[in-house]
Amino acid sequence: MKVAVYRKEHFNAAHRLYNPDWTNEKNDEVFGKCNNPNGHGHNYEFVVRLVGEPDPETGFVYDMKKLSELMLEHVAERFDHKNLNLDVEEFKNLNPTAENIVIVIYNILRDKIDASLDMKITLYETERNFVEYPV
Numbered sequence: 273m274k275v276a277v278y279r280k281e282h283f284n285a286a287h288r289l290y291n292p293d294w295t296n297e298k299n300d301e302v303f304g305k306c307n308n309p310n311g312h313g314h315n316y317e318f319v320v321r322l323v324g325e326p327d328p329e330t331g332f333v334y335d336m337k338k339l340s341e342l343m344l345e346h347v348a349e350r351f352d353h354k355n356l357n358l359d360v361e362e363f364k365n366l367n368p369t370a371e372n373i374v375i376v377i378y379n380i381l382r383d384k385i386d387a388s389l390d391m392k393i394t395l396y397e398t399e400r401n402f403v404e405y406p407v
Contacts (some may be wrong), residue, residue, distance in 0.1 A: 276323045281343040283318075286311040287368040301327040311355055314397050318347065318377055323390040334389060346380050370397040374405040382401045 288298045289306040296312040299307045306312060306321040320343060324333045354360055362376045385391060396402040 274323050274325055275333050276321055277339075278319055278321050278341060279295040279339045280317055280319045281340065282316060282346050282349040284313060284315050285351050285354050285356050287356040288312070288368055289364070289369060291314070291367065312398050316351075316373075317396040318343070318401065319394040319396075320381065321386075321392040321394070322385065324388060325388075334385070339385075342381060342384050346384065350380075369400065370395055370403045371405075373397075374403045378405050395402055 274278040285316045288308060289303040291302075294302070296307075320339060322334045322339070326333055350386070351360060356363045356373070360368075366372050366376075374393050377395065378391070378393045381393070382391060392406060393402060394402055
């Protein structure tokens with residue numbers, strides 16, 4: 273019997289959406305206000321969903337305290353109050369769209385959590401805009 277468990281954490285970060293191969297006009301056309309050269313910020317929330325069978329000894333699919341610690345140490349503390357374009361290595365050459373951020377978070381956490389557990393990340397950029405990976 274499989275069970276899904278969820279843990280939510282958050283971080284605040286700034287970013288700028290732009291493609292350095294494009295003109296300023298094309299970047300403005302595609303990314304609008306999100307192309308502000310000084311960036312803009314979001315209060316991101318991210319949820320890790322793990323699916324597996326509860327351990328017969330603990331009853332846990334995964335220790336939620338341990339999951340929280342992983343999420344805080346490897347994602348929230350790394351991204352919090354940072355300019356993603358400038359301060360986070362993964363985004364030096366990768367446009368920090370919500371789609372790319374959720375994939376980066378997944379890749380950071382995937383090898384830290386037992387591969388027998390199915391994992392999905394949901395990233396809320398705003399209350400109304402969110403992405404999931406994998407689908």
